[in-house]
Amino acid sequence: MKKFLKITGIILGVILLLILCVAAWINWGGMPGYEVKPITANIKTDSLTLAKGQKVAENICAYCHRGEDGRLSGRLIMKPDSPFGEIWSGNLTKDPDHGLGRYSDGELLYLLRTGIKRDGHPALPFMIMNRMADEDLNALVAYLRSDAPSVEPVAVERTSKLGFLPKALFKLGAIKPVEYKGEPIIAPPPSDQVAYGRYISASLYFCAECHSASFETFDQWDPEKSPGYFGGGNVVEDLDLNPVFSANITPHPEYGIGNWTEEQFRLAVRNGINADGRALSFAMPKFALLSDEELSAIWAYLRTVPPLDNQVVREATAR
Ligand code: HEC
Ligand code: HEC
Known part of the structure; x- marks a missing residue:
């Protein structure tokens, strides 16, 4: 029995020591380093x-x-x-x-x-x-x-x-740099309204990142495959660093913005006032510089997104 306790003690001691070593390495060892490959581009200034x-x-x-x-x-x-x-x-x-x-x-x-x-x-x-x-x-x-x-x-x-x-x-590699593929990326033309709206909301302005289920499960290469795509509930922080849940902006009539008008949508995105007349939290950026054409495109695209019945608790977020 005594011998058993002694061996267990030694094993536990060794495990503890290993944990301490890993913790010390994480805390005091240098950060991972990667090669920097500057990208050549023709930067216009018109x-x-x-x-x-x-x-x-x-x-x-x-x-x-x-x-x-x-x-x-x-x-x-x-x-x-x-x-x-x-x-x-x-x-x-x-x-x-x-x-x-x-x-x-x-x-x-x-x-x-x-x-x-x-x-x-x-x-x-x-x-x-x-x-x-x-x-x-x-x-x-x-x-x-x-x-x-x-x-x-x-x-x-x-x-x-x-x-x-x-x-x-x-x-431990849980946050890794994103691969640079080096392929040209071209935005769809504004005349292709739904595709353009998809580009603006899912590739340009992070609407999809903040408005899907979580940053961790967001699909960085294929946003539409992200869990809870545009269904809200992701946690964002306001200026006082308090958590605020993002809204469901799928066309769901009850939990999303299915019953909103395009006018109400524009006011929310540009001025931060939602369909209930409530001022939205700072956690929702004000996209004051978006043109009518861009907002109509986002609106048109969001109408095509599958409605999700995710009810986001918003009371706590009102200010
Ligand atoms: C959600 C918040 C957030 C947004 C949005 C954001 N940044 Fe940052 N940025 C940070 C934080 C936090 C750091 C410091 C990160 C670190 O040191 O690891 C940072 C660091 C940087 C740095 C590195 C500076 C240095 O000293 O090396 C650059 C460059 C930068 N951001 C550019 C941008 C540009 C350009 C945009 C817009 C396209 C942008 N960021 C949008 C939060 C943000
Ligand atoms: C940094 C994260 C973030 C980004 C980026 C973001 N939103 Fe939001 N959005 C939020 C949060 C958080 C709320 C909820 C705010 C509140 O309850 O006061 C919200 C609320 C909204 C609302 C109001 C919905 C309602 O029911 O009241 C609309 C509409 C909206 N966002 C559309 C957009 C669009 C369109 C974009 C991109 C152009 C976008 N958001 C980008 C975080 C974000």
Whole structure:
């Protein structure tokens, strides 16, 4: 009996030691490194291109990167006591030492396609644009290099302190960079309304990511295969970092937006006011720059999505 206890004790001790070693490796060992393969692109700077880029930057990047100074200088995304640690979004202004002045166009494009930063380390997977058309992505880069007030240099360094959880997810391979396939990506023409609406809502503006069941189960290459596609219930955080459930925006008459009019839909997406007249949470970005043509296309596409009877609890989210 004594011998048995001793052996069990030794085995438990060894297991504990192994666990401690793995934990130490996760916490203090270096982050995984990947090769950076800058993407060559022809970045145009005509006014149409810049307007296109502004739309993408203001509709997507500004949501996380708008600082208190009104520029894209970065902000606190997760508080120090969150499981992810203290997370700041990066400084996207043109500052040469603290902002995107440090990135070449090719490095920036590679980060946005794969999630690999210029230092070869993976970024948190918040801004991987693997389905965005080349033209839109190149326009975004042109805008970030432009004379727009949003990207005027701001000399602040935004440094995140990753918690144990994201370190573990990176190191154990649960968060991996996305493969860069190098094939040209071309958006459908606006005249092909439903296809265009699908592109805008499922490949360009992250509507599908936030409005499907969860970020973890979202299908990054084939969004329509994602569980709970557009059925809502995903957890998004508002500006005070409180969780808010995304809405079911399938055409379900009761739990979705099947009974809404296109006018009500436009008001919700552009101005953040829903069909009940309620102001939507900050967790739903205001897509103020979307044109009527783009909104009609999204609307037309969403009408073709299978209605899901997922009832999302919204009371707690009203403000
Ligand atoms: C959901 C929030 C979110 C959105 C949307 C977002 N970002 Fe970020 N971004 C972050 C966070 C958080 C970091 C810091 C990540 C890290 O260090 O791992 C970051 C980091 C970056 C960096 C790296 C900066 C550096 O110092 O290496 C770049 C470049 C960047 N973002 C560009 C963009 C662009 C361009 C867009 C719009 C297309 C965008 N991001 C949209 C949250 C976001
Ligand atoms: C960052 C995540 C996020 C993105 C991106 C996003 N949404 Fe939302 N959306 C939400 C959340 C969260 C709510 C619920 C807000 C609330 O209850 O106050 C919401 C609410 C809505 C509503 C209101 C529905 C209702 O029943 O009140 C509509 C319509 C909507 N979103 C459409 C869109 C469209 C279209 C897009 C893309 C152009 C989009 N959303 C992109 C998170 C997002």
